[in-house]
Amino acid sequence: MNKDYYPWGGEFTACNPKGCVAVVILNFDFIPSKKVAIYGSLKTENIGIEKIVANVISNPHIRYIIICGDDIRGHRSGSSLVALNKNGIDEKHRIIGAPGAIPYIENLKIEAIERFRKQIEIVNLIGISDKKKVEKSIDECVAMSPPSFGKPYMAIKIKPEVEISLDDKRVIHSKIVVDYMGKINKRGE
C-alpha cells in the first residue's frame, strides 16, 4: 500500500506511512521529525496545491496538514490552501476567498476536493518559522490519534481529450503544417 501513496509527484519526503500529519513548508528550510506522514514545500497556488490535495487524500491516515513558514509573496500559496480547505472552489474552479494570484484548481474533480475538505483539518501556522513551535504542533496532532479516514482516494488527473489525426509527420501541432522548406501555414488553408 505504501508504494501506492502520493501518486502525483512533487517536492516531498514520505516518512511514517501511518502518520496523521502532513507538513507544508513555506519559504524556509525545515526537516520535521519522522513521525509525520509526509512533508514538503509549496510554491504555487494552483498546481502546487493540486499535488498536495491529490497526494494527501491518497493516504487516509493523514488527517492534519500543518502549514508553516512565511507565505509566498504574490502567490499566497499557503493562504490559498487554507481557503481551499475552508471554502472549496467556485463554478470557474477558482478557490473561493483565496488571496493568491492565480488560485485555480483545474486538474482535480470536485469529489477529490470535497474528500480533501472532509478528511483534512488545517493547522494554520503561516507566519511561524520557529521549528520548536511547529514540532510542538506536530506532537499535539499526533497525540489526538485520529482514526483513518477509510479507503485511499486515488485522484485521477483530468486531462483534456486529445484528438490525434495527423497525416503529416512533420507537423508540430494539429493547428499548423510545415512544408519541407520550413514554411508554416494553418492546417487546412
Place this chain on the structure above:
Amino acid sequence: MFSFTKEQKIFEISGIKIGGQPGSYPTVLFGGLFFTGEPDFISADEQLKVMLNLSKKIGNPGIPDFFIQKEQYIEKILNFIEKKIPKNHPFSIDIIDPDLKIKTLKYLDEKNLLSRTIYNSIHIGITDKESDALKIYTPEMAITVAFNPKDKSPDGKIEVLQNGANLIDTGLLDLINKIGIKKILVDTAAMAPGDYSGAAIAAIPVIKEELGLPTGCAIHNVVEKSKWLNDFKFAKKQVDASSNINIPMFGGDFAIYGPINNSNIVFPIIAWQDILISEYVENYFGISPDDSHPRRKL
C-alpha cells in the same frame, strides 16, 4: 527553421524591435534582476553594464527585468532604473502581487517611465483594480502569460488568449486591448518538468501562425525546476543558457533567460543561433536580417 504565412507584427519600444518573421530581428533577451532581501545595486549595476556591453557588441537587445517583491523596494528600484539605465532604453518590471503592481504603476507614472516600461505580466489572475490602474497608468508594452491551468497544451494557451478559457470573462488579448496597451508580447508559460513543459516551445510557432504576435517564454524556469540537474553542477549553467536556443529555433522572438548574470553565456549562444537561422531563412525565404542582427555585426 521556419517562416510564417500569417503576417507577423513587429513592435518597437525605445528603438528595440520585437517580432516579425524569423531572421528579421535578433532575439530579444530579458535578463532578470531578482533581489532577495535588500537590493544590491552595486552588483546590479555591474551586471547591467555587462549585459548592455554584450548587447552592443553582439546585436541582440538586452532588456533588464526587475523583480519587485516588496513595497519598500519600489522607489529604490525605480530610482536605480532612472539613474543607471540609458534614457533611451526599455526595461521590464516583473511583479506577482496585484496591489504591488498597482503601486509600482503609479510610481512609474510619476517618474515618467511608462513609455519605456514593459509590464510583466498580464495573466488570468488580473484583478479589476489592476485593470483599472493599467487604464490610467498605461505602460508602453505588456507581456501576457498564456497560462491556462486547465489545459497547458498549445490549444489551451491559445484559448486563454482568445476567450479566457472560461477562467475569466474575456480573452487576455481583448482585455489588454480594452486597457489600451497596443504592444503585446505573448509568453507561452513554461511549466515545470512533468507538467507539459515542452508545450511552451511547441506553442511558439502555433501562436505566431494563429495570432502573428511576438512570442517567447522563460524556458529557463523549466531548467531551474529540473532538480536532477543539481547533481551536474558544471552542466547546469550551460543547460540553462542553451535551453534558450529552443525559442529562436521554433520561430520565437524573445527569451526571458533567468538571472542577468547568465548574460555572458546566453548572448553568444543566442547570437550564434540567430546567425544560423538567418543564413537559412535569407536564402530560402528571402528574409534579410536587420542592421542590428548579429549576422551583420559579428
